[in-house]
Amino acid sequence: MLKIYNTLSERKEEFVPLEKNKVKIYACGMTVYDKPHIGHARKEVAIDLIVRYFKYLGYETVYVRNFTDIDDKIIERANEREIDIKVLTEENIDAFYKATTALDLVEPDMEPKATEHIVEIVGMIEKLIRNGYAYEAGGSVYFSVKSFNSYGKLSRRNVDDMIAGTRFEVETEKNNPLDFALWKSSKPGEPQWESPWGMGRPGWHIECSAMATKYLGDTFDIHAGGRDLIFPHHENEIAQAEGATGKPFVKYWVHNGFLTVEGEKMSKSLGNFITVEDALKDYHPEVLRYFMLSTHYRTPIDFSIANLRETEKKLYYFYQTLKNLSFFALKANGEEVRNERAQSFINEFKEAMDDDFNSAKVVAAFYGIFKHLNDSLISKKTRPAPEECAGFISVIREAGEVLGVLQRDSVKVLEEIKDIQLQRYSINKDDVENLIYQRNEFRKAKDFEKADGVRDELKNLGISIQDTPDGTEWSFS
């Protein structure tokens, strides 16, 4: 039985879809004023895990992720760079797609853009005015927070308390400082669209309510996003959608925890702002994915060099083991048997995922099975039959598919990881192989002292070598 932590109730709830075997998911996408950073990546990997698991469970999934391609920051940034807004947003959408491709994220079924849904947005605002939740003032339209009495239910805030804590804005068209803009009258030179209230553009929150209800209906199953969006973004989305439709908007609200960099919040001013593009220069995409999943999605995660290195080692170990396993599975001729240990692994996996998508527990289960495999593969006596080895591969791939890891050819991934490491440490591959060749020559000549000297040289580069029956292999230690 799948349980999901619902921000609305602050507890884990059994997942019951609105329609049998079908799940409708909306995830707030990014506002494309800049390139995606690793915080975005965390959110995307988290929702990706969720979507993949629903598919794994056999649900028909409808997954919508938007692009917010019009807002203050975008206008500001475009002005700064003296480029057209469209140029800016398209550039960043491209960068986003590069990141999603590299991270092997499941493609959403729909990816609506705010600027392409002005009609729906205007329509929703009109409904809100008609329903008495919004008012026009000076060419802008505001949502009246006071008029919507369950305002604050998601973020557990009380409107009066909030007003008390607000510094009053001078000169405002708003009736109430907490009211938020649904439609903003445009200043000269800003992008603008026609509306019943004059030329203008949508406020920040309305596009999600309009697009989500358009594609998923008035009420749908899951709405996801980063923790920081709970207030005001999601709170406002609820007010807008429910104010317009009169129906409950979302059944389960899912929010991922934040990512820090070396223990600090990522921000431009601290200079620790890491784009996905940059992270991919130093780490294999699968390492990044696996890293994100090694902590439960609601728990804060720290993007630190130490943690990333550790993850890299783990993944390397897994693929190394998978490589050995594949060798022993060759004789199975396509036959596979899932023995008790393999089956228990799958059970562990499902149990962990059913528990609010606890990928951290899955990671532990992976450890257990890989350790078991390394242990048993080592000697003929304990080695599973080829068909069982094939069965192990199959369960690992099955669980790995949901996490989006361990799907690719072991040899290839091991090489890719090494290449990235070589690049990271600015070490030339040929130099390494030359040294290994030299060492083996010394070994053949039984000149172990010189051979060990070469090994020390390699060690200084951070490389360790393994003499195996098939020759000498090397890896970063």
Added chain:
RNA sequence: GGCGCCUUGGCCAAGUGGUAAGGCAGAGGUCUGCAAAAUCUCCAUCUCCGGUUCGAAUCCGGAAGGCGCCUCCA
């Protein structure tokens, strides 16, 4: 000031009332020309103080520390 979260061994991290997963690092063993890799063994009573309970890391109250949101933020 308001709302919420977190605090588990040197480090990362599970744990959601039944007697502390896993990993990294460290110590020792097996293997090895020596190593490495792999593997085995060892390594915590859960920030503190009260309470509820036969029994709590897990529930309640309080203290200390850290953090997030309340303005843009995944």
